[in-house]
Amino acid sequence: MDHLSSFPITQRWPAKHPDRLQLYSLPTPNGVKVSIMLEEIGLPYEPHLVDIGKNESWTPEFLSLNPNGKIPAIIDPDGPGGKPLGLFESGAILLYLAEKTGKLLPSDPVGRYETLQWVFWQMAAVGPMFGQVGFFHKFAGREYEDKRPLERYRAESERLLRLLETRLQDRQWIMGDDYTIADISVLGWVRNLVGFYGAGELVHYEQLKAVPDWLERALARPGVQRGLTIPARG
Structure with missing residues (x-):
C-alpha cells in the first residue's frame, strides 16, 4: 500500500x-x-x-x-x-x-443500470435545479427584480418532485423493496429543498404523499442520521 x-x-x-x-x-x-x-x-x-x-x-x-x-x-x-x-x-x-x-447496488445488470439511471437523474437534474431554487429563493437571487429565473427553476423543481412522487407510488424506496445509492443520492437534496432552503410551499411539497413518507423513512435510518452530521462543523 x-x-x-x-x-x-x-x-x-x-x-x-x-x-x-x-x-x-x-x-x-x-x-x-x-x-x-x-x-x-x-x-x-x-x-x-x-x-x-x-x-x-x-x-x-x-x-x-x-x-x-x-x-x-x-x-x-x-x-x-x-x-x-x-x-x-x-x-x-x-x-x-x-x-x-x-x-446498496443490485448485482443483476438490469437492477444495477436502473439504479444508476436514478443516480444520474439526481446528478443531472435534481441537484442543479434545487440548487438554483436555493439561490433565487433564499440567497442573493432574492434581490433580483426579474422573477423569471426563480419561476423557471421553481417549476422544474416541482416537476422533478412529482416525477419522484410517481416513482415512489407503492414503493418503499426508489428501487422498490431495496434501499440503494439512488435513495442516498436524492434524499439530502429533498431534505434541503424543504428544510434549509425553505422552499416547500414554493414547490407545493404539501400536495405530495409518497415523497414525504419516503424522506421520513430515510431520515429514520441510523446511518443517515449519523451521516448528515459528518464531518462535524467546527
Whole structure:
C-alpha cells in the first residue's frame, strides 16, 4: 500500500489513520451522500472538514485532488490493485463504494443500470435545479427584480418532485423493496429543498404523499442520521 503522503491534500488535512479511507467534505446535500454511504456500509474512514465558506475547496491542496474545486472527494488507500485512489464527484464516489463493498447496488445488470439511471437523474437534474431554487429563493437571487429565473427553476423543481412522487407510488424506496445509492443520492437534496432552503410551499411539497413518507423513512435510518452530521462543523 503506497503512502498517502504522495497526495498533496494530506499536507493541509493530515491523516491520523492513513490505513482508512479519507473523506474531504462538508455536510451539504452533495457532501452527505458520501458520509451517509460510508456510515451505511460500515467502511472505516476518516473525515476532514473542508470549509467552503472559507474557500478551502479552492486551495492548491484541495485542487490537487479535485481540480473542479467542489466537495466531496476521497482517497482510498486500498484502491484497485491495493494502490491508493483519489476520486471526486459524489455520484462517482457512490458507485465506487457500492462496487468496492458489494452493497446498496443490485448485482443483476438490469437492477444495477436502473439504479444508476436514478443516480444520474439526481446528478443531472435534481441537484442543479434545487440548487438554483436555493439561490433565487433564499440567497442573493432574492434581490433580483426579474422573477423569471426563480419561476423557471421553481417549476422544474416541482416537476422533478412529482416525477419522484410517481416513482415512489407503492414503493418503499426508489428501487422498490431495496434501499440503494439512488435513495442516498436524492434524499439530502429533498431534505434541503424543504428544510434549509425553505422552499416547500414554493414547490407545493404539501400536495405530495409518497415523497414525504419516503424522506421520513430515510431520515429514520441510523446511518443517515449519523451521516448528515459528518464531518462535524467546527
